Amino acid sequence: MIEGHGDDGYRYGMVRMNFSSNIYAHADLSALKAYLAAHLDCIASYPEPSARTLEALIADDCGLDASQVLVTAGATEAIYLIAQTFRSDPTYRVLRPSFSEYEDACRQEGYSETEQAALCWLCNPENPTGRVYDKDFVKNLSRQHRLVVLDQSYEYYTDRPLLSPLEAVETGNLIQLHSMTKRYGVPGLRLGYVVSSAALVALLRARMRPWTVNALALKAGEWLLREKPQILPDRHAYLAEARRLRERLDKIAGIEMEPTSTNFMLGTVHPATAAELKDFLALQKGMLIRDASNFEGLTPHHFRVAAQTPEEDDALVEAVKEFVTP
């Protein structure tokens, strides 16, 4: 595991505004919290060793069979589980820049990286760029590799078309990762799931450690699947706000923002470094951003932010202006 992921507010103490992870920080979780508060008794019993109840609900929701769904402690557990399960053919490729855990998981299992790899990892929408690859690109990729892992953790933060769970299963050699963390703004719970063919899910399930998902996370997941609350803001309006933030930041001298199809975006700062910008914003303004310099292929000048409310985004723009002004 590398140090330096986003949402590391615990390093700075008081954080007033959080732009550092890729999720909307103001999700209305009051109903979910009330539900959990009423179900805290579940801490006194073992959770199901594997999360069959939640898997059945997800399968139902996606029009799949429960044998095609595997619940994990966040997408992160799925990433390590996949690297472990398929290590008998230990070559991999990551479409970069991307989430560092794919590479960490493969290296831990002794994989080496090649262009013609057995296992190909794609994050779509891509992190940290916010780019979205189209469906044909993904399907082509699945023809070029023995196995493709398609991490759709950010799927609820774009309006571009993505592979559906059913399409993912039909591809036959594709494992699709989904994040309940990102969808519902609950990164503290550690909850995600894998969708793939029953044959591939069975291989993963055989490798799964028991009880990795905490009982409260399962309770929350079951409630979210049953209730389907609208926890994120209206997607259309939120993406419009992200475009507005991107344009305002891009106009600042010394800042260049890359295009994005999601709520988060990559930028560079010059001549200062992203680490300096991050420290200034955290220590002077109580604002947390992501220093993106530790993504492979990026530079010490790269940072990433996710749009929040218009007021917060405006405050970020003003604070960045203050930083770059001599």
Added chain:
Amino acid sequence: MIEGHGDDGYRYGMVRMNFSSNIYAHADLSALKAYLAAHLDCIASYPEPSARTLEALIADDCGLDASQVLVTAGATEAIYLIAQTFRSDPTYRVLRPSFSEYEDACRQEGYSETEQAALCWLCNPENPTGRVYDKDFVKNLSRQHRLVVLDQSYEYYTDRPLLSPLEAVETGNLIQLHSMTKRYGVPGLRLGYVVSSAALVALLRARMRPWTVNALALKAGEWLLREKPQILPDRHAYLAEARRLRERLDKIAGIEMEPTSTNFMLGTVHPATAAELKDFLALQKGMLIRDASNFEGLTPHHFRVAAQTPEEDDALVEAVKEFVTP
């Protein structure tokens, strides 16, 4: 992962009394639950990628340095992490009968079992027997093997002397597992920790997946370490009750109970099988026991129970009598 661990009440629906896992089912968790209810906001942020705050509290509590402590998602995560970390010398030995996950974890990593193994697993107090090995036995074991894993998950359920965390660290080649699940009666949270030399902890930490411990589990752990609430019943009285239950069960024709130094105990039923006894108790009486036949070396007749309240224990005795009476 095998099927058929204890506490599988989710298979039977209504369970009125739970003797199936090794923990006291009536721990008073009201203060912990109130604390968690007031801190549900933590689900909206990522937990620390590794649990440094809780590790510092545990180290403080044990008189160790934080570099000698590693928090995991239950002892189960530690078991798999150990098997993975030390697989370059893939021979193991388990002192049996014992918890099946040691073997599952080693097999998954390609270990083979030999008497003169590099890696030796001991659960002390032992599960499912309730036997306690003395300190000299454990120290001798550490001289015979390159590395010893000493799982003290049930340490708070015996009054026999066990290796302290400090003694475990001083041994040099010993990894000691501790379960907050068992200590505080919170198996739903998935929380445990490893104590070992800083060098061995560093090897494990390098292999650790990020964010495996859910934010509410960390919050609970921090509160439990700070408050040290008396959640289990008085140990002396509880062990006396366990001895009383054992004696009453042992007097039933067709039932033989083995000696135990803890709150749980292994027994056999004849001529019926443990599976039949379990089904009768669950379906007719709403009582859950552990069919122990899937512990390697045991028979279809072995079952395990943990003492609960005197009233519940009496009810179990009567129900077992009813089962064996033609």
